[in-house]
Amino acid sequence: xxxxxxxxxxxxxxxxxxxxxxxxxxxxxxxxxxxxxxxxxxxxxxxxxxxxxxxxxxxxxxxxxxxxxxxxxxxxxxxxxxxxxxxxxxxxxxxxxxxxxxxxxxxxxxxxxxxxxxxxxxxxxxxxxxxxxxxxxxxxxxxxxxxxxxxxxxxxxxxxxxxxxxxxxxxxxxxxxxxxxxxxxxxxxxxxxxxxxxxxxxxxxxxxxxxxxxxxxxxxxxxxxxxxxxxxxxxxxxxxxxxxxxxxxxxxxxxxxxxxxxxxxxxxxxxxxxxxxxxxxxxxxxxxxxxxxxxxxxxxxxxxxxxxxxxxxxxxxxxxxxxxxxxxxxxxxxxxxxxxxxxxxxxxxxxxxxxxxxxxxxxxxxxxxxxxxxxxxxxxxxxxxxxxxxxxxxxxxxxxxxxxxxxxxxxxxxxxxxxxxxxxxxxxxxxxxxxxxxxxxxxxxxxxxxxxxxxxxxxxxxxxxxxxxxxxxxxxxxxxxxxxxxxxxxxxxxxxxxxxxxxxxxxxxxxxxxxxxxxxxxxxxxxxxxxxxxxxxxxxxxxxxxxxxxxxxxxxx
Numbered sequence: 001x002x003x004x005x006x007x008x009x010x011x012x013x014x015x016x017x018x019x020x021x022x023x024x025x026x027x028x029x030x031x032x033x034x035x036x037x038x039x040x041x042x043x044x045x046x047x048x049x050x051x052x053x054x055x056x057x058x059x060x061x062x063x064x065x066x067x068x069x070x071x072x073x074x075x076x077x078x079x080x081x082x083x084x085x086x087x088x089x090x091x092x093x094x095x096x097x098x099x100x101x102x103x104x105x106x107x108x109x110x111x112x113x114x115x116x117x118x119x120x121x122x123x124x125x126x127x128x129x130x131x132x133x134x135x136x137x138x139x140x141x142x143x144x145x146x147x148x149x150x151x152x153x154x155x156x157x158x159x160x161x162x163x164x165x166x167x168x169x170x171x172x173x174x175x176x177x178x179x180x181x182x183x184x185x186x187x188x189x190x191x192x193x194x195x196x197x198x199x200x201x202x203x204x205x206x207x208x209x210x211x212x213x214x215x216x217x218x219x220x221x222x223x224x225x226x227x228x229x230x231x232x233x234x235x236x237x238x239x240x241x242x243x244x245x246x247x248x249x250x251x252x253x254x255x256x257x258x259x260x261x262x263x264x265x266x267x268x269x270x271x272x273x274x275x276x277x278x279x280x281x282x283x284x285x286x287x288x289x290x291x292x293x294x295x296x297x298x299x300x301x302x303x304x305x306x307x308x309x310x311x312x313x314x315x316x317x318x319x320x321x322x323x324x325x326x327x328x329x330x331x332x333x334x335x336x337x338x339x340x341x342x343x344x345x346x347x348x349x350x351x352x353x354x355x356x357x358x359x360x361x362x363x364x365x366x367x368x369x370x371x372x373x374x375x376x377x378x379x380x381x382x383x384x385x386x387x388x389x390x391x392x393x394x395x396x397x398x399x400x401x402x403x404x405x406x407x408x409x410x411x412x413x414x415x416x417x418x419x420x421x422x423x424x425x426x427x428x429x430x431x432x433x434x435x436x437x438x439x440x441x442x443x444x445x446x447x448x449x450x451x452x453x454x455x456x457x458x459x460x461x462x463x464x465x466x467x468x469x470x471x472x473x474x475x476x477x478x479x480x481x482x483x484x485x486x487x488x489x490x491x492x493x494x495x496x497x498x499x500x501x502x503x504x505x506x507x508x509x510x511x512x513x514x515x516x517x518x519x520x521x522x523x524x525x526x527x528x529x530x531x532x533x534x535x536x537x538x539x540x541x542x543x544x545x546x547x548x549x550x551x552x553x554x555x556x557x
Contacts, residue, residue, distance in 0.1 A: 037201070040286040352436065
């Protein structure tokens with residue numbers, strides 16, 4: 001491979017290229033995505049999904065989807081189903097049936113028995129508090145458990161009785177016998193099994209002892225003969241333990257490679273904290289569009305391509321860094337600009353009466369669906385004497401270079417006519433309630449012979465034909481840029497403006513046929529999609545993202 005070509009590869013691609021060239025693994029590439037089914041996947045998992053599946057696809061390999069379901073108290077079938085749906089929505093398919101660590105419970109149990117027989121594992125009767133107190137710290141060695149030197153036969157007997165359900169939760173654990181003075185704290189006689197009399201979402205009450213994540217993870221990779229086990233950076237200190245287990249058991253030597261996890265500004269990336277937000281009602285479920293979960297992004301209107309492009313754009317690094325959430329917004333804008341139908345919706349309506357337009361007359365005007373797509377065609381939009389425009393498209397005392405409506409000013413209505421503001425009406429509080437305008441009959445879009453040039457174009461909807469809808473405007477969930485800088489008090493940084501509900505918005509009649517999963521650009525307002533809460537009688541639209549990033553501008557004022 002040429003040096004320049006090699007430089008264009010990320011470090012994981014370089015590793016795979018070198019392995020293929022050397023014939024390692026017999027030319028196979030088999031990766032895996034190993035989520036724990038204890039919550040919904042978020043944008044950080046999307047990065048891992050794109051990396052694992054993308055890496056295998058690039059080199060003609062496959063990817064296993066394996067659920068690390070070793071903690072029955074926190075796992076649910078709901079989470080399994082949501083994870084499968086998310087992976088497929090992102091555009092990927094795993095090899096064969098999905099796999100589970102619970103598929104290997106018997107094999108893992110026998111691995112543990114093997115280590116006991118080799119004198120490399122023992123049953124400990126101490127409490128979790130006692131074990132923790134004896135671990136020491138990185139600067140001081142730990143202390144041996146008083147049960148560390150039980151005989152092999154005694155350990156085999158006790159472990160068998162643990163499996164049989166003879167002991168209560170927490171009464172005993174199985175530990176690896178490694179080194180209580182090891183500089184890596186994960187190597188100081190780590191726990192391998194604990195007792196949990198809890199039903200498992202797949203195995204029911206078959207088991208009452210469950211392997212610890214660190215014992216099941218590496219061996220599951222080995223059982224599946226994973227060639228490239230890709231994990232996030234926090235697991236690099238766990239790798240020596242995985243390798244120790246594999247070496248002592250003499251099984252297939254899967255090797256783990258670590259990459260930097262995704263940290264996103266203004267975003268909670270801890271599954272535990274996201275669960276807290278859900279359980280405490282701070283958000284309305286895992287798919288609340290303010291959440292960074294894949295299901296929430298989907299509900300908000302993000303596309304699979306935009307997320308894949310985001311993961312590609314941020315790259316694969318060896319060191320943790322903080323990515324601006326604006327990059328994610330940019331990627332979805334870029335994608336939606338190409339595919340979203342342009343429609344007209346007035347979010348803050350101001351009534352306009354076109355005084356010289358014939359009463360009772362209705363025109364069907366043709367408006368292009370997407371100027372970025374020449375094949376998108378056009379649609380008919382009704383036009384009548386009374387319309388709504390955006391309130392901020394009028395100024396009683398226009399500022400310099402205000403190219404919209406004001407006393408005596410002219411503007412073009414998108415796809416329609418040029419109108420001039422002749423008068424306006426105020427209520428008793430001084431609020432402007434109605435504009436009186438006149439239109440130029442010769443200025444109809446597509447056949448304008450008026451010779452009048454105006455600098456501004458605004459959107460509108462015919463009052464007679466407008467459909468009322470609710471619009472939900474979403475913004476950053478946290479006002480804090482780096483969520484990793486705070487502990488459990490992160491909730492005090494929740495952005496009070498993360499959700500704004502506009503209960504009375506008026507949209508053009510074509511949106512009565514809007515479908516969930518279809519993206520729209522509300523002209524001059526941003527990208528929107530129909531929400532799951534919508535009904536035929538009550539349309540609800542979510543703003544996916546604005547037409548431009550206003551966060552930095554607003555927060556710098």
